[in-house]
Amino acid sequence: MPQWLVRDVMTSEVVTATVDTPIGDVADLLASHRISAVPRPMARPDAAIRDDVIEHVRRVLWIDPVQVQVHVHGGVVTLTGAVGRRSTAAIAARLAGEVPGAVTVVDRIRYDFDDSSLTRSRVGRTHPFSADPFGPRRPAGSAV
Numbered sequence: 001m002p003q004w005l006v007r008d009v010m011t012s013e014v015v016t017a018t019v020d021t022p023i024g025d026v027a028d029l030l031a032s033h034r035i036s037a038v039p040r041p042m043a044r045p046d047a048a049i050r051d052d053v054i055e056h057v058r059r060v061l062w063i064d065p066v067q068v069q070v071h072v073h074g075g076v077v078t079l080t081g082a083v084g085r086r087s088t089a090a091i092a093a094r095l096a097g098e099v100p101g102a103v104t105v106v107d108r109i110r111y112d113f114d115d116s117s118l119t120r121s122r123v124g125r126t127h128p129f130s131a132d133p134f135g136p137r138r139p140a141g142s143a144v
Contacts, residue, residue, distance in 0.1 A: 017029060044100060044101030046075070048101065049099055049100075050077075053079075053096045054070050056098070056099055057070075057092050057095050060091075061088060061091060063088075067082070068080070068109060069081050070096070075102060076102075076105075077096045077106070078105075079105065079107055079108060080109065081109055082109065083110075084111065085113050085115045087115050092107075093105050093109070
């Protein structure tokens, strides 16, 4: 039986994308090079990722899975549904991105009220209920 080498099955022109490349650009890159699949090392099953996202969002935000739906394909988590506040939608997306195996999160959650101007603090930090993490701490008495 002949031994196969990587050079026997791979092209010599390597096509790459960074983690910051927009998904649409990656899709164009794949299509233009007639690439039908990309390797995903140590990928978790989509069902396991979905279950973990649902549990994480439910446990932290007390959001019913009927209110925010979770779909996972190829590690890409898509959130749909509706919540009351924009900050809740942003937090749900951030929580979904923390689940092991989530490659990226597509946030399609609708919201009734844009509370982003209310959740931002004026001193460069964020309100405890904001989706953004706190910035660096400033020493007491320092100027803003």
